[in-house]
Amino acid sequence: MWKKERFRMNMIKESIKSVIVVNAPLKQVWDALTMPEHLNRWYSKKAEIDFRIGGKGYMNHGWGAVSEGVFTEIHEMKRFVLQSIDGDFKTITSLEKVENGIQVSIEYKASFITEMNQAAKENMLFGTNQFLENLKSVYETGIDIRSKLWKAWIGIVHTTNDEDRGTRVLQVKEGSAAAASGIKPNDVIVELDGVKIVGYESFERALNKKAVNSIAILTIERKGNVKFQVNCPVVAYPVPY
Structure with a gap:
């Protein structure tokens, strides 16, 4: 847009x-x-x-x-x-x-x-x-x-990865959708629903387009260049407007 x-x-x-x-x-x-x-x-x-x-x-x-x-x-x-x-x-x-x-x-x-x-x-x-x-x-x-702003959340703190290659997970909130899906600190999210992620803002915008209670298919790179996908539930942003 x-x-x-x-x-x-x-x-x-x-x-x-x-x-x-x-x-x-x-x-x-x-x-x-x-x-x-x-x-x-x-x-x-x-x-x-x-x-x-x-x-x-x-x-x-x-x-x-x-x-x-x-x-x-x-x-x-x-x-x-x-x-x-x-x-x-x-x-x-x-x-x-x-x-x-x-x-x-x-x-x-x-x-x-x-x-x-x-x-x-x-x-x-x-x-x-x-x-x-x-x-x-x-x-x-x-x-x-x-x-339409700040609707969706999975429970992570993240930052733009080196060379804008995805966004790196820094923290995973205990009990969150991300934790339940097996996402860990230092994981790098490189795609969401097949769309390339190039940094912090890219991920936030892509996630916020998702409906609450839908599933985000995240492509993740883990230490050792292991790449895999997880199905992560999307929940409502924890602080309402």
Whole structure:
């Protein structure tokens, strides 16, 4: 659905950044990012925004996640910064006119990002990508796709494998569908239902297309280049919207 070139992603040292282009007027996109009634259309379940320098912003994102901060920079129609209450985490949102619309950039900066493992960084970035895709969908087509996000789960923590060859399992939750199917840490999932997996995001997108209570046929490589298939039940994502 979403062409690869629509998204650019970056993870460097203390920064995680995602970029998308939305084909809509600048004022409309700016309002979508700064006004609570517009944020609730595509992003938050509930937003409380005092949009001024020194004003507070609170957002319930759904799926059990909330954030709160203070606006420390505002450059009208260009850029704003929301800083966490403790001062250690900044969300930098930038807008720029480009050929096909408005380029929206969301960058996270924090000292603890350097200590996060690759799986946590990929999860954080993927979440941002999902919401930005909904921003694009709502303001280009009028369709809110949040009901289609984070539906399916098998109970693993994973990360992009070397050379984008599948996704490597780091942890298997005890009692999960993955554990019951015999999946183990260090297994590399290279296919789902015959579709090639090229990394963290590739697996998450393929899995989320599956219906809850269906079966995912996973092709796995185990130490020693042993390749085999397992039939893994797909269950509902453990945290509802």
